[in-house]
Amino acid sequence: MSCFIFQSPVKVIYGIDSTRAVGKEAANYGKKAMLVTGRNSSKKTGALSKVVDSLKENNLEVLIFDEVESDPSVKTVRKGTEKAKEQGVDFIVALGGGSALDAAKGISAMCTNAGDITDYEKITLTKMGLPVIAIPTTAGTGSEISKFTIITDTERKIKMLIGGEAIIPKVAILDPSLTIMMPxxxxxxxxxxxxxxxxxxxxxxxxxxxxxxxxxxxxxxxxxxxxxxxxxxxxxxxxxxxxxxxxxxxxxxxxxxxxxxxxxxxxxxxxxxxxxxxxxxxxxxxxxxxxxxxxxxxxxxxxxxxxxxxxxxxxxxxxxxxxxxxxxxxxxxxxxxxxxxxxxxxxxxxxxxxxxxxxxxxxxxxxxxxxxxxxxxxxxxx
Ligand SMILES: [Fe+2]
CATH class of the missing domain: 1.20.1090.10 (Dehydroquinate synthase-like - alpha domain)
Incomplete structure (x- = not known):
């Protein structure tokens, strides 16, 4: 058998209503969170308020970035990164489907790595990004535990696969009750x-x-x-x-x-x-x-x-x-x-x-x- 590497540094918290654990987990990573999510669904389903409440109960400051579109673009990552840097956030909470999680991982990486997200299309990210706590509301992408993110460069019509150990989330919270509302x-x-x-x-x-x-x-x-x-x-x-x-x-x-x-x-x-x-x-x-x-x-x-x-x-x-x-x-x-x-x-x-x-x-x-x-x-x- 040839040599192999299997890497999974992510802490997995699984169970109905495990979303409530987010505040306690987040407190390990600082005081100020950026919550990255999509424009609508997490508000409609009540998932967003569950997460915000748990963060606030643990005395954490929350900045909401709810501008992630489906298939997140380079522009969105740039905008989110700028806000996160401006506000000096300590860590990121990602809530939503694969798009929200991928955007959050891109933003996390670009808060610590130099240059632009497009510079990393063919280069592995090396510098650890800001810590990410990922909470998926769909059951599919596996983005909450993976080392990849897909960011769309709309000008070049390319979906960039960007990856590296640096963007594996620190914590994945898998709460089946959040997926019930999925159409x-x-x-x-x-x-x-x-x-x-x-x-x-x-x-x-x-x-x-x-x-x-x-x-x-x-x-x-x-x-x-x-x-x-x-x-x-x-x-x-x-x-x-x-x-x-x-x-x-x-x-x-x-x-x-x-x-x-x-x-x-x-x-x-x-x-x-x-x-x-x-x-x-x-x-x-x-x-x-x-x-x-x-x-x-x-x-x-x-x-x-x-x-x-x-x-x-x-x-x-x-x-x-x-x-x-x-x-x-x-x-x-x-x-x-x-x-x-x-x-x-x-x-x-x-x-x-x-x-x-x-x-x-x-x-x-x-x-x-x-x-x-x-x-x-x-x-x-x-
Ligand atoms: Fe996929």
Missing amino acids: KNVTAATGMDALTHAIEAYISRASQPMTEMYALKAIEIISKNLPKAVLDGENIEARQNMLIGQMYAGFAFSNASVALVHAMARPLGAYFDVAHGLANALLLPKVMEFNRPACKEKLVKVAIAMGEKVDGLSENEGSFAAVKAINNLFLETGLPKALKEVGVLKESIKDLARDALESGSVLFNPRKPSLEEIINIYEKIY
Whole structure:
């Protein structure tokens, strides 16, 4: 077995109403917090006031930065960083979906690292950012425990993958009750994002025993619980399991990377604002069909984790069963099924494919794709 690194310095606090722990945890990191969140949903659901109350009960000063859009931009990170520096905040509390968490991680990094966030597109962040306490309100991105953030450069139409130990949150608070309010389509898309993290990490060229263990368990949990959470948003058991499953997927991909699905999903977001989870969901079945010849043995294990009966099947048949199970799960979510349904223009496919091929995530894909092959996959799901 070759050497490997598995890194997870984050303290995980899990449970219904664990949000109440935020003030006590935060008091370890200073006196002044910047609370980074989206424009609406955390206010509507009452999550924001829960967090603010807990911080204030612990005598902490709170500056709210509620300007994070979906797919946070370079501009938002710059603005948040400027405010945080101006006000001399000690740490950051991130509340929301992947966008709020990613923006908060970007702001945290740029409060301590020199230059602009765009300088770190291809360079690992080295200087530790301001401490981040991350509280996800969706079950999908794993951003609360991962070493990556995705920031969109709207001028260049690029989703930058920025990473490093420096931006792993200090504390992740996973409170399933915050995910109850998630609408059906967001539950479906973020859940498919988590499934994609788990599957891509599992078949990644950088996978190793610990990431494989987390990835397989995540695949099992997510495939069992995502349809239930989509069908009945108030199914608290499914919500609890989804939050655990997506975290396991986060541990797996944070250490083993994602691959071709994510490489192809990012340009869809950058060019056409296709939500990240939805883009992954659309791509996952066809990319797995493409990858299948290069990872049949692993796909048999994916099939088993997804509850498929593979006894008596050959490796070839078992790997087909996995691709079929992935596609069935995708269909069950009720998400749009074609790129043309989500505003993608056919004439852009070549540009999308070029950007996808340039992404670093392609390097971890079990099968090396050519430009034509990537174009072909986009066309198949158009
Ligand atoms: Fe993702």
